[in-house]
Amino acid sequence: MFQSTTQVRVRYSETDQMGVVYHGNYAAFFEIGRTDALRDLGLTYKQFEEEGIMMPVLDLGFNFHSPAYYDDLLIIKTAIYDLPAIRSRFDYEIYNGNDKLITTGFATLVSVNMNTKRPCRSPVKLLEKLRPYFI
C-alpha cells in the first residue's frame, strides 16, 4: 500500500451556519489529499492532463464522525490499497490537531483518454511510481 499525509487549514468560507465545516467541502479536502499524495510520488495530476489523461471521479463516499471548525489545522491521510488499473481508489482519514477523527471516506477515479473520451489504463508514470509499494 501507499500512504501520504498532508494538512489543510479550515477557511471561514468553508463553515456554514451550524458553525462547522460544511459537509460538501470535504470533497475538496479529499482532492487535496490526492494532489499531495501524487506530489509525494514526484508526480502532479496536472502532468496527467497535459499527457492527455484526465481522471474524473466515479464514486465518492463520506462518513462524518466529528465536526471541524474554522481555523482548525486538519490532517488528511490518503491511502492507496490496490495498484490502480483503469480505476484508482483512494481512501481517506481526516483528523484534527487533537487526533480526533473528523471524516473518513473514499474516492474512485477512472482514467479517461482526453481525445477519445474513452476509459483507459492509468497513467504509466503513476503505475511506475506506485509499483514498488505493492510488491
Added chain:
Amino acid sequence: MFQSTTQVRVRYSETDQMGVVYHGNYAAFFEIGRTDALRDLGLTYKQFEEEGIMMPVLDLGFNFHSPAYYDDLLIIKTAIYDLPAIRSRFDYEIYNGNDKLITTGFATLVSVNMNTKRPCRSPVKLLEKLRPYFI
C-alpha cells in the same frame, strides 16, 4: 415512500477545468433536493433549527454516471423510503434535460438537539407530514 422533484441550473462557478460540474458541488445539489422536498411537505429546514433541532449530515454517497455542463437545467429527484427515526435517509437521482442520468446518491442526516448537542427524535412536524406516505 415520499418523493419530490426540483430543478437547479448549473452555474459557471460550479464547473471545473474538465469543463463539467465539479463533483464536490453535487452535495449542494442534494441539499437543494432536501430543502425543496421539505417545502413540498409545507415545511422548512429553517423551522427545525428555529425549534432547536439541527440535522447534520452523517454520511453521504455519490455515483457519477454522466457529466453535467454549464447552464444545464438539472432535475433533482429526492426520495424518502423509510419514515425517519433519529436518522433520516434521503435518496437522490439527478437527470439532465434529455433524461440522461447524471448522478445518484444518498445522504443520512441525524437529528440533534441544539441545546444538549445529543441525538434526538426527528422533528415532530416532519414525522406528522411524512406519516401519511408510509401507511
Added chain:
Amino acid sequence: MFQSTTQVRVRYSETDQMGVVYHGNYAAFFEIGRTDALRDLGLTYKQFEEEGIMMPVLDLGFNFHSPAYYDDLLIIKTAIYDLPAIRSRFDYEIYNGNDKLITTGFATLVSVNMNTKRPCRSPVKLLEKLRPYFI
C-alpha cells in the same frame, strides 16, 4: 440601458458561521444575473464560448448593505448602462423578499478571442440584441 431581473434561493452551503450568506458567494449571484440577462435577450454565454469568444471578469466590486439568510429568495437586478465595446460592464442590485437592499456592485468583463487569447470586440450577437436599448 438594458435591465433584467432574476431570482436565486440561498443554499445552506452558502451560509457561514455568522449565520449569513458568505460574502464571497455574491460573485456567483452576479454571474447568475449576467447569465439570465443574456437569456432575456435570447442569448447564452455558452453560445459565445462555442463561437470562440470568452469573457473573463476584469474587475469586480461589492457593497454589502444587509445580510441575506438561508432559504431567502433573493431578487437580482442586472443593468447594462453602456453598449459593450471590448469591455462590458454589468451593474447589480440584490434585494431580499421584503425589498430590503442586500448587496450592490458591478463586474467588468473583457471579450477575448479564445484562439489568439487577445482582447476582441464583444460578440456580434450580443451587440445586435443590445443596440435597440441604446438608441
Added chain:
Amino acid sequence: MFQSTTQVRVRYSETDQMGVVYHGNYAAFFEIGRTDALRDLGLTYKQFEEEGIMMPVLDLGFNFHSPAYYDDLLIIKTAIYDLPAIRSRFDYEIYNGNDKLITTGFATLVSVNMNTKRPCRSPVKLLEKLRPYFI
C-alpha cells in the same frame, strides 16, 4: 503600515471551465490573507468572535491582472495602511510563483458587537498589536 505574506495552493475545485481560477474564489484567498496577517500578529479572528466581536465584510474590490492555474502556489500579500477604527481596511496583492501579478484588491471590514448587533470599535487586542506599526 503592517504587511504580511502567506501562500495558498490552487485546488482543482477552484478552477472553472476557462481552465483558470474562478474569479469568485479570490474572496476566500483574501480572507486567508487576513487570517494569516492576524496570525503573524499573534492573534486569531476566532478569538475576536469568542470575545463577542464579529467583523463582517462591508465592501470588497478586485482587479484581475492575470489568470492563476490549478496547482499554482500563489503568494498573498496583505497590507494594513491605516490603523483600524470601527472599520478596518486590508489591501491585497496576489502573485504566482514567477512573480507575475495575478490579482489586486481590498476588503473593508466593520467591527460589530455580537450582542447588540451594532458597529463598535475594533477589538482592543488588534489595536494593541497594530499600534507599533503606525508610529
